[in-house]
Amino acid sequence: MKAVIINFKAYGEGSGEKAVSLSKAVEEVSKKVDFYMAVCPPFVDLSDVIRNVEIDVFAQHADAVGYGSHTARITPEMLKEKGVKGSLINHSERRLRLADIEFLVSKFGELELTSVVCTNNVATTKAAASLKPDYVAIEPPELIGSGIPVSKAEPEIVENSVRAAKDINPDVKVLCGAGITTYEDVVSAIDLGADGVLLASGVVKAEDQKRALEELVGLR
Amino acid sequence: MKAVIINFKAYGEGSGEKAVSLSKAVEEVSKKVDFYMAVCPPFVDLSDVIRNVEIDVFAQHADAVGYGSHTARITPEMLKEKGVKGSLINHSERRLRLADIEFLVSKFGELELTSVVCTNNVATTKAAASLKPDYVAIEPPELIGSGIPVSKAEPEIVENSVRAAKDINPDVKVLCGAGITTYEDVVSAIDLGADGVLLASGVVKAEDQKRALEELVGLR
Amino acid sequence: MKAVIINFKAYGEGSGEKAVSLSKAVEEVSKKVDFYMAVCPPFVDLSDVIRNVEIDVFAQHADAVGYGSHTARITPEMLKEKGVKGSLINHSERRLRLADIEFLVSKFGELELTSVVCTNNVATTKAAASLKPDYVAIEPPELIGSGIPVSKAEPEIVENSVRAAKDINPDVKVLCGAGITTYEDVVSAIDLGADGVLLASGVVKAEDQKRALEELVGLR
Amino acid sequence: MKAVIINFKAYGEGSGEKAVSLSKAVEEVSKKVDFYMAVCPPFVDLSDVIRNVEIDVFAQHADAVGYGSHTARITPEMLKEKGVKGSLINHSERRLRLADIEFLVSKFGELELTSVVCTNNVATTKAAASLKPDYVAIEPPELIGSGIPVSKAEPEIVENSVRAAKDINPDVKVLCGAGITTYEDVVSAIDLGADGVLLASGVVKAEDQKRALEELVGLR
Numbered sequence: 001m002k003a004v005i006i007n008f009k010a011y012g013e014g015s016g017e018k019a020v021s022l023s024k025a026v027e028e029v030s031k032k033v034d035f036y037m038a039v040c041p042p043f044v045d046l047s048d049v050i051r052n053v054e055i056d057v058f059a060q061h062a063d064a065v066g067y068g069s070h071t072a073r074i075t076p077e078m079l080k081e082k083g084v085k086g087s088l089i090n091h092s093e094r095r096l097r098l099a100d101i102e103f104l105v106s107k108f109g110e111l112e113l114t115s116v117v118c119t120n121n122v123a124t125t126k127a128a129a130s131l132k133p134d135y136v137a138i139e140p141p142e143l144i145g146s147g148i149p150v151s152k153a154e155p156e157i158v159e160n161s162v163r164a165a166k167d168i169n170p171d172v173k174v175l176c177g178a179g180i181t182t183y184e185d186v187v188s189a190i191d192l193g194a195d196g197v198l199l200a201s202g203v204v205k206a207e208d209q210k211r212a213l214e215e216l217v218g219l220r
Numbered sequence: 221m222k223a224v225i226i227n228f229k230a231y232g233e234g235s236g237e238k239a240v241s242l243s244k245a246v247e248e249v250s251k252k253v254d255f256y257m258a259v260c261p262p263f264v265d266l267s268d269v270i271r272n273v274e275i276d277v278f279a280q281h282a283d284a285v286g287y288g289s290h291t292a293r294i295t296p297e298m299l300k301e302k303g304v305k306g307s308l309i310n311h312s313e314r315r316l317r318l319a320d321i322e323f324l325v326s327k328f329g330e331l332e333l334t335s336v337v338c339t340n341n342v343a344t345t346k347a348a349a350s351l352k353p354d355y356v357a358i359e360p361p362e363l364i365g366s367g368i369p370v371s372k373a374e375p376e377i378v379e380n381s382v383r384a385a386k387d388i389n390p391d392v393k394v395l396c397g398a399g400i401t402t403y404e405d406v407v408s409a410i411d412l413g414a415d416g417v418l419l420a421s422g423v424v425k426a427e428d429q430k431r432a433l434e435e436l437v438g439l440r
Numbered sequence: 441m442k443a444v445i446i447n448f449k450a451y452g453e454g455s456g457e458k459a460v461s462l463s464k465a466v467e468e469v470s471k472k473v474d475f476y477m478a479v480c481p482p483f484v485d486l487s488d489v490i491r492n493v494e495i496d497v498f499a500q501h502a503d504a505v506g507y508g509s510h511t512a513r514i515t516p517e518m519l520k521e522k523g524v525k526g527s528l529i530n531h532s533e534r535r536l537r538l539a540d541i542e543f544l545v546s547k548f549g550e551l552e553l554t555s556v557v558c559t560n561n562v563a564t565t566k567a568a569a570s571l572k573p574d575y576v577a578i579e580p581p582e583l584i585g586s587g588i589p590v591s592k593a594e595p596e597i598v599e600n601s602v603r604a605a606k607d608i609n610p611d612v613k614v615l616c617g618a619g620i621t622t623y624e625d626v627v628s629a630i631d632l633g634a635d636g637v638l639l640a641s642g643v644v645k646a647e648d649q650k651r652a653l654e655e656l657v658g659l660r
Numbered sequence: 661m662k663a664v665i666i667n668f669k670a671y672g673e674g675s676g677e678k679a680v681s682l683s684k685a686v687e688e689v690s691k692k693v694d695f696y697m698a699v700c701p702p703f704v705d706l707s708d709v710i711r712n713v714e715i716d717v718f719a720q721h722a723d724a725v726g727y728g729s730h731t732a733r734i735t736p737e738m739l740k741e742k743g744v745k746g747s748l749i750n751h752s753e754r755r756l757r758l759a760d761i762e763f764l765v766s767k768f769g770e771l772e773l774t775s776v777v778c779t780n781n782v783a784t785t786k787a788a789a790s791l792k793p794d795y796v797a798i799e800p801p802e803l804i805g806s807g808i809p810v811s812k813a814e815p816e817i818v819e820n821s822v823r824a825a826k827d828i829n830p831d832v833k834v835l836c837g838a839g840i841t842t843y844e845d846v847v848s849a850i851d852l853g854a855d856g857v858l859l860a861s862g863v864v865k866a867e868d869q870k871r872a873l874e875e876l877v878g879l880r
Binding site: 090092095096097098099100101102106119120121123124126127128130131132168 | 750752755756757758759760761762766779780781783784786787788790791792828
């Protein structure tokens with residue numbers, strides 16, 4: 001099943017009560033389609049979202065430390081106890097050091113959390129895939145928030161990333177992660193070999209979030 | 221009323237279900253004494269703690285951004301909506317840039333959130349106090365986690381910090397924040413002019429947290 | 441004597457051989473005017489610039505550590521040994537933590553290096569001035585690189601910063617640091633109470649650097 | 661020819677005039693042995709070292725930016741113009757984000773600078789090797805500065821890293837980079853498949869640097 005993962009970032013439209021209502025909308029839509037749909041609300045909303053929906057809930061980030069004297073850090077173990085399914089790692093707005101990405105992917109494996117490592121081009125996708133995460137999500141920086149889907153602006157980045165990733169690690173899944181706003185974008189990403197999409201503003205900042213979701217998955 | 225604020229850090233003993241149970245213990249103790257007592261659980265536990273206790277709940281940190289495209293960041297507005305009372309700012313394990321401390325203190329003022337700016341010596345306490353936060357909390361780095369109370373090892377740091385802070389800003393409250401573990405430590409901090417204490421491992425890592433709390437506030 | 445300090449940043453036009461030739465141009469101009477003029481080339485060019493000019497040479501940054509196991513860090517002691525006069529600290533493109541600013545200002549005092557702490561508004565200027573650096577340089581972020589001089593766009597920031605800084609520390613000198621490109625800008629900054637200016641692109645990126653320098657100091 | 665690369669870090673014993681004298685000692689020793697020997701002095705000493713020796717000089721770090729408005733950053737182009745041979749990248753004391761490592765390795769390729777990417781275990785070595793740097797240097801964090809050579813404490817890390825790196829990229833050279841202090845350590849690293857060693861304190865902090873160097877390469 002192809003994946004549609006929605007990152008709420010720190011948008012006001014995806015925080016607090018709106019994190020819960022948007023997650024409910026995603027859940028509702030997910031029941032009508034053949035996509036695996038999941039949400040990534042802010043840390044402070046994880047608990048409230050998890051109590052209110054049954055779809056998988058991801059964190060937007062985890063810190064590369066264990067329990068301990070680390071004020072304000074969120075450890076993989078905390079996320080596991082909270083009931084999240086996994087987390088984005090190395091998002092373009094929260095880039096991590098290579099050693100920390102490796103620590104997190106490895107720790108997530110132990111804890112049975114799903115790791116989604118974000119990357120910015122073919123070379124970093126290959127490097128990330130070699131760490132054996134569950135997913136890599138390609139987000140070319142020049143396309144983020146541009147409304148231009150990576151699958152159209154640079155289809156060869158998607159194709160080459162999918163190939164490079166699967167050459168190194170046939171089990172890794174590849175998400176296409178920039179500029180996705182329409183069902184057509186989703187379909188073309190999948191046609192290029194992607195196992196799904198990671199998106200944010202296209203849904204969260206939409207005037208009508210529910211409608212944007214339905215359009216995205218081909219219900220309209 | 222003198223303040224006792226407890227930072228749960230990323231300790232396993234103050235995370236998840238234990239964040240809630242420890243907060244309940246603090247609440248119970250607070251009813252028997254003449255201290256203002258508050259807790260600082262991890263971001264992911266704020267919501268669950270707030271639903272379970274009536275004492276004030278603080279975050280351990282806030283990011284110096286507003287709502288927007290900031291994956292994994294926690295804005296002051298998010299904290300406000302969640303119902304927290306305020307936050308630590310610039311904790312020694314999460315030091316911030318001067319411009320960001322200023323942004324946060326100023327934004328907290330607008331949102332009526334309580335700001336507790338951590339500092340490491342007399343000079344930085346003075347600089348922090350000039351930004352007009354509600355509290356400054358002095359934690360000399362060499363004493364953190366040492367079990368040696370700042371009020372004993374370096375009483376002049378407390379005295380001079382209190383004086384420097386209040387010279388610049390008579391309204392600011394000063395917390396003593398390193399090595400506090402006993403009631404005697406709390407009393408000597410107050411005798412040196414402090415408006416309270418900020419502590420962590422002394423309670424959170426104690427074998428018997430409830431007992432450690434009671435000792436701390438003079439109930440044993 | 442009013443100061444004109446020129447930050448070469450990482451501009452190609454102020455690096456390598458051009459760091460030396462631009463520094464020579466500044467030296468030449470400085471002989472004809474009644475300004476204290478100094479340059480801030482990249483770390484790797486400090487040595488070559490110092491061997492070639494007699495004007496004061498500043499670093500663009502120093503790291504808040506002493507000699508030791510700190511790969512790629514540049515300590516205040518290294519700068520001192522190299523013969524620099526001082527350094528920018530906390531430039532808007534290299535913001536530092538409050539504790540690190542304090543460490544550097546204090547260490548610079550011991551080593552008799554001149555400290556120029558950059559700030560972004562009245563409140564941070566006041567906080568920085570309380571640390572007793574030699575200079576504070578105000579650069580409102582919205583004006584950096586804008587070509588709009590802070591002394592015109594927001595004259596009250598300059599006036600209030602000068603007042604706030606000197607209230608806390610009468611000995612501190614205040615530089616005006618954003619958007620300065622003409623002699624008129626320099627004069628109006630000084631009229632508002634500034635002890636000089638800190639500038640970068642206006643000279644370094646000018647088509648004719650020498651001419652831009654001469655205009656800046658009123659020689660044309 | 662096997663490589664011996666010496667990182668001067670920010671040690672006082674490898675800074676300023678001592679950066680030059682230590683580099684001269686390395687040069688002298690290098691003439692008597694069949695090793696490729698190179699030095700990594702601090703940024704501010706690169707120019708003086710390069711003017712005084714003919715062996716290859718590396719930087720300890722480069723910033724992942726081009727020429728521009730980046731105060732205090734050192735670009736690959738600056739290093740090239742200065743005459744350095746290459747640089748360490750991602751040293752354990754200066755860890756970089758994956759995207760920045762990739763940017764630097766790729767830019768170094770264009771500029772014909774030699775890239776030495778430091779890593780901390782087998783998985784990150786593999787990821788780094790996939791980016792096609794000239795060298796990877798394995799430094800298990802627990803052994804750095806311990807005096808325990810990685811080739812002895814964890815020989816399988818060296819063997820597995822060499823194998824993992826060369827599987828992905830047969831051209832990459834692998835350095836062994838922690839705890840090397842004796843000729844025996846160098847030999848055992850090479851026996852495990854390494855193409856050389858990267859070391860620091862063993863030479864720079866030695867009471868007699870020249871003697872330590874001679875011992876290291878088997879001259880004593």
